[in-house]
Amino acid sequence: MNSSTVNFTTPEASTNSTIESARKINTTEMFVYSISILFGLPVHSYIMWLIVTGKRTGNASEFFNLNISMCDIGNSLSCLFAILGNWFSSLRTFSFFLLGLLITGRPLFQCLICVERYLAVVHPVTFLKLKPLRYRVICSTAAWILTFSSCLCCMITLMLSKFAYSYFFSLQFLLFLSIQLFCLSAVLRALKQSGPGERGREREEENNLKKRAFYLILITNVNMVITYVPYIITGFFTILNIQIGNIRALWDFCFLCFMLTGFLHPVLYLHRFGKLSCLCSP
Structure with a gap:
């Protein structure tokens, strides 16, 4: 998503003037585009390589993290096409299409991670039933269908009506944020409760798992608030x-x-598996 795609004129303004203004990229956008291309592509590609070649790909969170990295790589390509779109208008249209990966793809998979943590803490029996990889593949497939549908909507609305585009992403962001806030509050309530007949050590181990889930959802929510x-x-x-x-x-x-908040996901992943300290060490 970029600010140059938004119509700053009134609804009665002509389509031609809107398209012309959309082709102009200011200094701030060029700076952020460059960061996304120069750092986003290699970092997210490295994250995908770690997940695919690692031993933790069976974990639901890692599977969804893989999809988030794919969406962020698509975003970096969108930035590249947006810059080239100053000279090649067809590439600008394709960058509009790729915006759906960021408007719907990234927050949707973040929601799936939060829902997975919510089920693990609040409904552990249901979580165990849905633990096999095939359920994660089904969820990801449905998410990608929605994401590509969003890509088409982004491309069409940006070309026809920027106000419809504003409706589209604003309502989506509200929905995603509401889902994650619900998961956060549910896990917080579960943290304050103890299961029946739990002993001290069992209670402590369960609380540690709940706290990890809570902190993961909390960080995701803070990132969502700052982003959206x-x-x-x-x-x-x-x-x-x-x-x-x-x-x-x-x-x-x-x-x-x-x-910039899109870089939180790879930083957390690298830190969690000790890769960040290795990269920072001389």
């Missing part, structure tokens, strides 16, 4: 046609938050 809340607020400002100061600067700030 600014876009939700600015999107509704655009939808309601509320006149505020420099709307372009506000979109640039949202875009900066949106892109």
Whole structure:
């Protein structure tokens, strides 16, 4: 997603002027695009390589992390095509298509990770029934179908109506954020409760598992808030046609938050498996 794709004119503005303005990339966007291309592509490719070649691919979280990295690689390619779209308009259209990977793909798989942690803590019996890999493949397949449908919607709405695009991503972000907040609150309630007949050691081990799940969901939620809340607020400002100061600067700030928070996922993954310390050590 980038701020140059959003229509800063009124609904009555002509389509031609909107398309022309969408082709202009400012300094902030060029800076973030460059970071995403130069660092995003190699980092997320490295994460995918670690997951595929590692011994932990059977874990549901790792399987969903693999899909998140695929979405972020698509985002880096979208940034590359957006830059090249200044000279080749067809590539600009393809960058609109790839925005669906970031608008729907990344938050959807983050939601699946939170729901998986929620089931593990609150409904452990159901979680054990759904633990086989085939259920994760089914969930991922359905998620990718929704994601590619979102890619088509992004491309069509950005080419026809930027206000419809604002409706589209604002409502989606609200839905994803609500699901993750529900999972967070449910796990927090479970942390305060102890199972019947639990002994001290068993209770301590279970609480440690619950705390790990809670912290994972909490970090994901904080990342979601920083990433999507600014876009939700600015999107509704655009939808309601509320006149505020420099709307372009506000979109640039949202875009900066949106892109930079995408690096939290690979940093957490590398830190969790001790790869970050190896990379930082001389």
